[in-house]
Amino acid sequence: MTTNGEGTTAVKPLKVALLGCGVVGTEVARALTTNAADFAARVGAPLELIGIAVRRLGRERDLDVDPALFTTDAEDLVTRADIVVEVIGGIEPARSLMLRAMEHGAGVVTANKALLAADGPTLYEAAARHGVDLYYEASVAGAIPLLRPIRESLAGDQIERVLGIVNGTTNYMLDKMDSTGQSFADALEQAQALGYAEADPTADVDGFDAAAKAAILASLAFHTRVSLDDVHREGISEVSSADVLAAQQQGCVIKLLSICERSRTADGAEAVSVRVHPAMLPLDHQLASVREAFNAVFVEATGAGQLMFYGPGAGGQPTASAVLGDVVAVARHRRAGGRGPGEYAYAELPVLPMADTVTRYHVRLDVADRPGVLAQVAGVFAAHDVSIETVQQRQVTGDDGVDRAVLVVTTHAATDAALSTTVEELQKLDSVDSVAGVMRVEGTDSRGA
Amino acid sequence: MTTNGEGTTAVKPLKVALLGCGVVGTEVARALTTNAADFAARVGAPLELIGIAVRRLGRERDLDVDPALFTTDAEDLVTRADIVVEVIGGIEPARSLMLRAMEHGAGVVTANKALLAADGPTLYEAAARHGVDLYYEASVAGAIPLLRPIRESLAGDQIERVLGIVNGTTNYMLDKMDSTGQSFADALEQAQALGYAEADPTADVDGFDAAAKAAILASLAFHTRVSLDDVHREGISEVSSADVLAAQQQGCVIKLLSICERSRTADGAEAVSVRVHPAMLPLDHQLASVREAFNAVFVEATGAGQLMFYGPGAGGQPTASAVLGDVVAVARHRRAGGRGPGEYAYAELPVLPMADTVTRYHVRLDVADRPGVLAQVAGVFAAHDVSIETVQQRQVTGDDGVDRAVLVVTTHAATDAALSTTVEELQKLDSVDSVAGVMRVEGTDSRGA
Numbered sequence: 001m002t003t004n005g006e007g008t009t010a011v012k013p014l015k016v017a018l019l020g021c022g023v024v025g026t027e028v029a030r031a032l033t034t035n036a037a038d039f040a041a042r043v044g045a046p047l048e049l050i051g052i053a054v055r056r057l058g059r060e061r062d063l064d065v066d067p068a069l070f071t072t073d074a075e076d077l078v079t080r081a082d083i084v085v086e087v088i089g090g091i092e093p094a095r096s097l098m099l100r101a102m103e104h105g106a107g108v109v110t111a112n113k114a115l116l117a118a119d120g121p122t123l124y125e126a127a128a129r130h131g132v133d134l135y136y137e138a139s140v141a142g143a144i145p146l147l148r149p150i151r152e153s154l155a156g157d158q159i160e161r162v163l164g165i166v167n168g169t170t171n172y173m174l175d176k177m178d179s180t181g182q183s184f185a186d187a188l189e190q191a192q193a194l195g196y197a198e199a200d201p202t203a204d205v206d207g208f209d210a211a212a213k214a215a216i217l218a219s220l221a222f223h224t225r226v227s228l229d230d231v232h233r234e235g236i237s238e239v240s241s242a243d244v245l246a247a248q249q250q251g252c253v254i255k256l257l258s259i260c261e262r263s264r265t266a267d268g269a270e271a272v273s274v275r276v277h278p279a280m281l282p283l284d285h286q287l288a289s290v291r292e293a294f295n296a297v298f299v300e301a302t303g304a305g306q307l308m309f310y311g312p313g314a315g316g317q318p319t320a321s322a323v324l325g326d327v328v329a330v331a332r333h334r335r336a337g338g339r340g341p342g343e344y345a346y347a348e349l350p351v352l353p354m355a356d357t358v359t360r361y362h363v364r365l366d367v368a369d370r371p372g373v374l375a376q377v378a379g380v381f382a383a384h385d386v387s388i389e390t391v392q393q394r395q396v397t398g399d400d401g402v403d404r405a406v407l408v409v410t411t412h413a414a415t416d417a418a419l420s421t422t423v424e425e426l427q428k429l430d431s432v433d434s435v436a437g438v439m440r441v442e443g444t445d446s447r448g449a
Numbered sequence: 450m451t452t453n454g455e456g457t458t459a460v461k462p463l464k465v466a467l468l469g470c471g472v473v474g475t476e477v478a479r480a481l482t483t484n485a486a487d488f489a490a491r492v493g494a495p496l497e498l499i500g501i502a503v504r505r506l507g508r509e510r511d512l513d514v515d516p517a518l519f520t521t522d523a524e525d526l527v528t529r530a531d532i533v534v535e536v537i538g539g540i541e542p543a544r545s546l547m548l549r550a551m552e553h554g555a556g557v558v559t560a561n562k563a564l565l566a567a568d569g570p571t572l573y574e575a576a577a578r579h580g581v582d583l584y585y586e587a588s589v590a591g592a593i594p595l596l597r598p599i600r601e602s603l604a605g606d607q608i609e610r611v612l613g614i615v616n617g618t619t620n621y622m623l624d625k626m627d628s629t630g631q632s633f634a635d636a637l638e639q640a641q642a643l644g645y646a647e648a649d650p651t652a653d654v655d656g657f658d659a660a661a662k663a664a665i666l667a668s669l670a671f672h673t674r675v676s677l678d679d680v681h682r683e684g685i686s687e688v689s690s691a692d693v694l695a696a697q698q699q700g701c702v703i704k705l706l707s708i709c710e711r712s713r714t715a716d717g718a719e720a721v722s723v724r725v726h727p728a729m730l731p732l733d734h735q736l737a738s739v740r741e742a743f744n745a746v747f748v749e750a751t752g753a754g755q756l757m758f759y760g761p762g763a764g765g766q767p768t769a770s771a772v773l774g775d776v777v778a779v780a781r782h783r784r785a786g787g788r789g790p791g792e793y794a795y796a797e798l799p800v801l802p803m804a805d806t807v808t809r810y811h812v813r814l815d816v817a818d819r820p821g822v823l824a825q826v827a828g829v830f831a832a833h834d835v836s837i838e839t840v841q842q843r844q845v846t847g848d849d850g851v852d853r854a855v856l857v858v859t860t861h862a863a864t865d866a867a868l869s870t871t872v873e874e875l876q877k878l879d880s881v882d883s884v885a886g887v888m889r890v891e892g893t894d895s896r897g898a
Binding site for chain 2: 027137149156304305308309317322326329332333344346
């Protein structure tokens with residue numbers, strides 16, 4: 001930690017208020033106090049932590065700051081700051097406090113993906129109206145610089161697709177299921193024991209967290225407002241050990257993907273598709289090798305080609321790093337008397353319903369082992385204009401001693417509606433005992449990523 | 450390409466001058482004219498291409514713009530622009546033109562790594578003096594957003610280490626040598642045939658290009674001015690097929706790495722080490738799987754942990770994407786009446802000489818196959834305080850029918866001076882016929898990356 005301090009001592013400090021002092025807030029407060037000289041040198045003015053709003057005073061904390069900084073009066077605190085850092089999470093009181101901060105002229109830094117995905121426009125509009133910054137790098141993929149590259153570095157390019165693993169908990173679980181053959185229940189238990197998953201794992205396991213991040217990514221990538229409700233969402237609780245094994249037999253691994261891509265409506269108009277679901281990825285795809293609780297995001301742009309960003313997606317220190325990068329940015333803008341680029345929703349592209357989204361399916365069927373079954377099955381696919389890429393047929397002997405067969409079908413790209421209707425129709429065939437597994441397939445098509 | 454155009458037609462356009470119309474310049478000009486509506490929406494004002502400075506007029510170009518835009522009078526052109534894009538390359542006239550542009554109040558975007566590494570401070574100081582932006586994302590790792598994340602996203606963190614493959618030509622060659630067993634000469638010929646390597650490949654093969662990029666990365670990462678002369682540089686022309694094979698036998702691959710890390714002087718003061726050299730990387734290291742002419746950079750920071758950025762490192766369109774991102778940034782700043790964060794050299798850390806840099810060696814020795822040789826060899830390492838991690842001994846029969854042995858030694862970390870003196874001393878031993886190969890080893894130590 002070095003600084004020449006030149007010219008910074010005489011400069012008026014910028015006042016920073018911190019809302020929340022959990023895992024991330026603690027690291028933010030620690031860094032602001034411990035590395036104060038560095039921040040002063042990088043901003044050109046000292047950053048002064050003027051208060052930390054908490055729910056209860058007097059709690060034991062692993063943080064060496066003046067106890068007088070703690071307050072339960074967040075409403076007052078935000079009116080006295082130049083920069084407000086919100087790491088409370090959730091919708092309220094986070095939203096009201098941020099709006100109040102902006103009304104009073106403060107720039108806001110937040111890690112609150114749930115709020116941004118649910119009601120981002122309210123915040124963006126407030127920031128624009130009051131001429132202040134609203135930064136939220138930490139809301140997606142923790143420490144990985146991702147939103148700034150999308151918003152600024154690629155501002156002269158056209159982003160075609162964002163494909164990412166942005167939920168560490170589910171990636172940890174799927175990785176364990178893949179590498180050790182664990183069941184979903186066992187993997188969840190282990191993730192909870194290690195603190196990766198919450199006692200109520202719904203937000204992670206059912207894809208809400210990944211969907212909120214997909215909404216934020218799509219909004220920035222396509223200059224279009226996309227909210228949580230626009231995102232098609234499927235979690236991983238239906239992923240079975242049999243699915244994992246079937247993926248391995250195809251040279252694939254199952255990942256929970258957040259996918260945002262430019263698309264077209266049925267009548268050819270520009271649109272976007274935003275979805276979260278588990279999918280098979282071929283092992284040679286770069287996202288396939290993302291292990292444990294790491295995050296990684298592929299970004300494909302017309303000019304830049306395929307880019308990948310990789311790193312820790314959560315944790316106190318990594319998330320604090322992203323928050324603090326934003327604090328420095330907002331502080332520099334205040335020093336320079338302006339604000340950074342805001343949110344640009346000029347494109348206003350429609351979000352395609354999942355039924356119209358083009359995707360590929362892997363379908364496993366338990367069928368009777370007799371001539372003509374494959375033809376019958378293939379006929380159902382053809383009837384719905386779904387083209388088959390590969391079929392594998394394997395003979396098995398059932399518990400009843402009768403020979404049966406397993407058919408594994410991988411389709412070419414088709415609309416999700418056509419694919420799901422096909423699966424429904426297959427279930428009705430006499431020769432089909434059951435549909436043993438359905439999984440989307442990504443990362444193998446002509447779009448490259 | 451969509452825009453609502455709202456409020457942008459009445460706004461005064463920002464004038465963009467382009468210096469150079471090669472591969473990158475052509476793509477920049479094409480994008481500015483083809484996607485004008487998008488740029489206007491993202492900037493909040495139209496970007497007007499007012500001229501393209503070229504050496505000769507009347508040349509056939511694959512570019513559909515008004516022929517009147519071309520001029521040979523770059524000196525005049527830069528005085529009429531709000532934003533000057535320099536893609537000529539080389540030291541002069543690029544430097545004089547950029548200085549002139551800044552004197553006249555223009556923001557400058559450049560891809561010129563050679564100039565920045567050779568004489569960056571002259572440009573940084575001019576930008577600060579005239580209160581204008583100087584952006585150069587395209588100078589390192591092509592389209593990969595890397596400088597902005599380092600400069601801005603990680604501004605609240607402390608970067609410990611940057612380890613990257615930033616020269617596509619040499620990565621292509623080393624990849625071919627590794628995957629096909631080609632010699633250096635054959636790999637070079639193939640790279641030239643494919644247009645990856647120049648007729649005079651010195652800048653790539655001898656590491657000048659990678660060293661210039663290392664200087665730029667270290668300057669930004671450590672807030673310290675590092676120039677090309679400060680960078681220890683070794684190219685790949687000495688890398689033999691035998692080295693590649695030896696690396697494979699160790700479960701490694703050879704890559705040309707640009708390495709910037711925080712370090713300590715002998716008396717414990719903070720310092721930085723900046724170097725470019727080929728090194729063995731274990732196959733499970735993420736940079737090991739970077740194939741063909743791709744670039745990838747690891748960044749390790751105290752808070753963020755390990756991040757990786759991956760993508761195309763060169764090419765007209767990817768480089769133009771990075772240039773255009775900078776153009777939008779500079780244009781937004783001009784609209785807002787300010788400039789972005791400048792260069793921060795406040796830390797002024799000394800650059801450690803290579804001799805004092807701590808590294809690890811892989812050494813292959815052809816030795817006599819008799820008792821006591823290993824003890825003799827180990828004694829030389831010990832005499833220079835170099836600790837051995839592993840030794841492998843293999844018996845071979847020479848052309849003369851005499852049994853000899855090959856010793857493969859991997860050391861623990863030691864200063865480069867101690868390691869190179871050790872190798873010199875080994876050469877003098879009677880029992881050592883020759884030092885068959887010496888290669889540094891990276892990515893396996895406790896520092897993690």
